[in-house]
């Protein structure tokens with residue numbers, strides 16, 4: 320769910336969920352209010368232009384018709400949204416030519432504070448994590464890694480009003496972005512999904528808060544992902560990704576299952592190169608999409624270690640840059656590694672999730 324942030328991992332793209340975006344970007348430490356939600360107000364006071372904007376009101380009418388919602392309610396809701404003046408520029412790509420640095424990226428997400436918080440989260444939710452693994456096949460360390468990287472287990476869920484973030488990115492997306500039309504359409508779809516859900520649950524649509532991209536709760540799900548993948552995992556007949564850790568855990572595992580997570584399959588194997596026959600360009604061409612059998616991987620000079628030599632599915636050579644002066648890090652990524660990147664389209668993100676999960680697991684066993 321993230322991805323637009325100016326951070327080293329950012330890969331392009333349209334994202335399904337933008338979760339991670341809020342980390343470090345909003346710097347929002349979650350101030351819980353009396354009702355348990357994050358701090359109520361957006362940190363940025365914007366203007367309220369959309370009630371008199373033809374494009375916004377036309378969109379409101381289309382959404383109302385398409386979703387069978389009350390037209391005046393949709394108009395009033397969009398009309399109440401603030402334009403957040405600082406948000407559009409956060410969508411712009413980072414400088415071209417910057418060499419990514421895996422070690423720096425990793426250091427942002429894996430530190431003693433986050434590991435200790437992960438241990439507490441795992442211990443507090445051990446039975447639910449085990450049940451999620453039974454139901455969805457996704458092991459606790461993956462779920463723990465995701466929630467830790469996304470929000471430090473709920474500490475940083477963002478404090479932008481979701482309606483403000485989504486309206487701003489729907490109607491004032493920066494036109495200088497190389498894929499402005501595509502991104503604007505994406506955010507309009509998220510706004511539509513958000514309005515539909517809020518209308519159905521009869522919640523006040525001006526209340527929910529999240530990242531500057533509209534991602535919500537401990538797992539930073541975008542509205543469309545909440546609609547498609549979130550689950551009520553404690554059986555209280557509602558889905559709460561802000562306060563209910565069972566729903567959070569079940570929803571993350573449900574998301575991975577939906578994107579093809581295979582129970583029991585490692586996400587990566589260590590890999591070394593047989594320099595004499597190495598065809599690195601060939602191996603890197605499909606990027607993180609697993610495209611090589613273990614045999615064809617070895618034939619091209621990339622030798623997975625341990626069980627990786629007998630891996631039944633396809634592999635990808637994953638390259639993580641370490642700045643301009645150090646050699647890259649390489650791993651063999653499986654289908655499950657690819658699935659992690661469906662949460663946030665970045666191999667650096669996926670490696671951070673895996674490493675944090677392993678660090679927390681190791682700390683649990685001490």
Ligand SMILES: [Ca+2]
Nearest residue numbers: 551553555557
């Ligand atoms: Ca629930």
